[in-house]
Amino acid sequence: MIPLSWYVLVSAALFCIGLFGVLARRNAVAILMAVELMLNAVNVNLVAFWRYGEPQAMAGQVFALIVFTVAAAEAAVGLALFIAIYRSRDTVAVEEIDLMKG
């Protein structure tokens, strides 16, 4: 079998790619895509530890399914927010959305 650490390293790399995207992109939708990448990285980790730890117990898979649910809810609400902001401010560039800046 493939060593567990390989999966963990792949997941770490995917997480860091997503982290870079969240910090560096200008477009809010692109930031949301990077967040999805980070959630996926976490899920790979959870499933890998489930597989190599205790595959009889379903805790790891249940955890991953809950992450799926939260990701779907987050995408729906986040995209609705961006569409509402686009309608009122005509942009989704995060540096131009500074309504709450003091």
Place this chain on the structure above:
Amino acid sequence: MTYAVFILFTLMALCGGVLVVTQRNLVRAATALVLSLFGVAGLYVLLEAGFLAAVQVLVYIGAIAILIIFAIMLTRRMVQGDESGLNRQWGWALVSAVVMFALFCYVVVKAWPLALGAVSAPAVPADSTEALGLALLDWEQYVLPFEIASVLLLSAMVGAVVIAREKHDS
């Protein structure tokens, strides 16, 4: 053979991910996201979590990626233009991502080499999808998180409709 498949799916996931965060054109970035999500689904298959792989394709690729593409189309004006897709602090972002990855590597290679070096694992029960369904609905196990997840989905759905609805002043 397994290694070749693993490397293929890893390359899909990581190359797709890099394209997602670097492509200036958002539609291309969303397509790369689909590639990356397929790679992750392949990793689930390798980890013998077939149900999760199917859910990954259905929910992530079938719903979330399509939703993101819709949002890109609806907020179209940002896609074009000559300006870069990255903001001014992208250099620092790159530094912090690389440092983070180095820390992860240090932990994996140095700190817990024994626990993470596992090359063998107990066999997955043949009916793991059925076991997952039973665990989700078992009163003693995960029925509460399951129900909370459905309430969360319902409230997110209502919230998304309310937020994105066009307001007509009458």
